[in-house]
Amino acid sequence: MNEEMKAVIDAIHNSDRVLVTSHENPDGDALGSTLGLGLGLEKLGKEVVFYNKDGVPELLTFLPGSERIETSLEGAGNFDLAFAVDCTGTSRAGGEFEDFLKAGRCRQVVIIDHHQTNSTSADIRLLDSGSSSTGEIVYLLLKTMSVGIDEAIAKNLYTTIVSDTGSFRYSNTNPVTFRDASELVEHGVDPSEISEALFESEPLRKLRLVALVLPTLSVREGNRVASVVIDRSMFEKAGARREDTEGLVNIPRSIKGVEVAVAFREETGNGSPYWKISLRSKGDVDVARIAEHFGGGGHKKAAGCSVEGVLEEVQSKVFGCISGELK
Ligand SMILES: [Mn+2]
Numbered sequence: 001m002n003e004e005m006k007a008v009i010d011a012i013h014n015s016d017r018v019l020v021t022s023h024e025n026p027d028g029d030a031l032g033s034t035l036g037l038g039l040g041l042e043k044l045g046k047e048v049v050f051y052n053k054d055g056v057p058e059l060l061t062f063l064p065g066s067e068r069i070e071t072s073l074e075g076a077g078n079f080d081l082a083f084a085v086d087c088t089g090t091s092r093a094g095g096e097f098e099d100f101l102k103a104g105r106c107r108q109v110v111i112i113d114h115h116q117t118n119s120t121s122a123d124i125r126l127l128d129s130g131s132s133s134t135g136e137i138v139y140l141l142l143k144t145m146s147v148g149i150d151e152a153i154a155k156n157l158y159t160t161i162v163s164d165t166g167s168f169r170y171s172n173t174n175p176v177t178f179r180d181a182s183e184l185v186e187h188g189v190d191p192s193e194i195s196e197a198l199f200e201s202e203p204l205r206k207l208r209l210v211a212l213v214l215p216t217l218s219v220r221e222g223n224r225v226a227s228v229v230i231d232r233s234m235f236e237k238a239g240a241r242r243e244d245t246e247g248l249v250n251i252p253r254s255i256k257g258v259e260v261a262v263a264f265r266e267e268t269g270n271g272s273p274y275w276k277i278s279l280r281s282k283g284d285v286d287v288a289r290i291a292e293h294f295g296g297g298g299h300k301k302a303a304g305c306s307v308e309g310v311l312e313e314v315q316s317k318v319f320g321c322i323s324g325e326l327k
Pocket residue numbers: 029030086114133134164
């Protein structure tokens with residue numbers, strides 16, 4: 001057991017009330033890790049509050065315990081311990097959580113994460129960039145603490161793995177990933193049930209959005225870079241929600257020979273337009289470096305950032321940076 005793991009276990013033993021949260025716009029790893037960890041802590045007799053600033057996307061409402069996720073910390077009281085899971089820093093959980101920490105409402109803060117980029121926020125950071133998902137680190141923690149893994153915990157943790165490995169397809173898939181997944185199936189997970197919930201339960205509005213996004217597909221650098229654009233007019237036309245853009249970067253990524261895939265998604269914050277940029281790498285390019293250049297972060301193969309400005313300017317900056325990273 002490493003020092004951080006020991007410190008986290010001590011912190012858990014020394015606490016009664018625990019808050020568990022994850023990054024905004026949560027994906028399967030963020031919510032599955034939140035719920036898997038929180039439900040496990042309840043088995044140890046802890047009082048747990050589950051929180052996510054943006055709540056649960058419709059697609060993830062099948063996760064056991066998801067109905068317990070709170071979207072506000074108002075009246076939540078004080079905590080002995082707070083976990084920010086799948087977060088590169090405590091700020092990833094949103095402004096309300098940051099203010100909550102600043103107000104001294106949590107005695108100790110722990111980050112559990114597998115991203116390459118990680119800030120120095122939090123008291124303890126349990127990090128493993130070799131782990132396919134944050135859920136796998138949570139699983140190891142729960143096993144180390146001898147928490148009995150029930151079906152609800154297993155479903156949440158299995159979902160973290162399937163989400164972040166794209167069903168065991170991405171380069172973060174390793175022997176431990178399969179071992180953990182296998183154990184979780186032994187704890188009662190039905191893999192086909194999770195796959196159907198994650199990949200064959202899209203709302204119609206998402207497919208209508210895909211139909212509008214596809215014509216924006218463009219390639220450059222001799223087909224090594226491909227991108228799509230999702231602007232606000234498309235949202236309106238399709239009746240789509242922000243969560244429906246999850247995975248759209250996989251459209252350019254799916255093309256043979258593409259090394260870097262990009263999705264540009266229009267956002268408005270404080271009136272000024274900016275673009276959320278998702279980056280995926282199939283080759284040697286480290287997209288976390290590109291994202292970091294624009295103040296974002298992530299993994300070598302999957303990263304994100306935000307850039308202000310009109311689309312043409314933003315694209316030329318981002319494509320320029322990618323061009324510099326292509327060998
Ligand atoms: Mn993750």
